[in-house]
Amino acid sequence: MTEEKFFTISELASMFDISSRTIRYYEEMGMLTSITRESLTKQRSYSNTERRRLKLILRGKKLGFSLQEIKEMIDLYESNPEGKAEKERIIEFADKKLKEIDEQILQLQILKEEIFTHRERFLQEK
Amino acid sequence: MTEEKFFTISELASMFDISSRTIRYYEEMGMLTSITRESLTKQRSYSNTERRRLKLILRGKKLGFSLQEIKEMIDLYESNPEGKAEKERIIEFADKKLKEIDEQILQLQILKEEIFTHRERFLQEK
């Protein structure tokens, strides 16, 4: 059996050093779904699946994406498209994102070299 | 002689596909300085130097940095530190930024592979 551990909202929050409000906000936005919520209890409870999703969201934020963009990417991860047209649309989206990311990496490398050059300048002058 | 061309605010704006308001805002924030402003005229005028700065700012934004972070980096570019302590502080800052950028590039590469994997999944199922 897969040992399923569940988390309260504040456990999850301190786990990633964010506030409970933030998690509730992500849920409002439809980026997270607390599982047991639909059944008996009134309090949220999160599984490892949700923990992983939250991690994805926070990584996305660190990389400078908006919550909307992150949502789109996560939807890509979890989509199960029917018709061929749907599949093609998704593949196109993926290709677009891949291109954007490549460009972003390129720009970061340029920025890196620039900063390095300036750093050297100060070392030289020492 | 270096052929110096000057630009009005709207020229610069359309050049980068942003609004004049945005440029004025950056100036308010101390990220840009229209040159002729200090002298006779009342209207802003920008040189190539300012054009390059604006380009730097917009690149930074694309990469997900806040205007404050961008300002700090530009200050690094243009700082001329006096004492040894100042130099060391700047070098430390540069090193920190370089590390952050490396981490960012790494995360982007991971994200890239993830998206690629999911893309493949849809191709397979076709």
Next chain:
DNA sequence: CTCCAAGTTGACGTTAACGTACACTTAGAC
């Protein structure tokens, strides 16, 4: 000189991504 498109200074409006405060409700220790 005259005219008007373009620029300027406030000042208030807007959106994303939460923070904060409040008046409840819930759940686990005793």
Next chain:
DNA sequence: GTCTAAGTGTACGTTAACGTCAACTTGGAG
């Protein structure tokens, strides 16, 4: 059962990064 720390929904507050509007001023074409 009860008590309290933790959770909930609702709603208003906040900050960054501009948008927008109004009432002027400026400067280049004619």
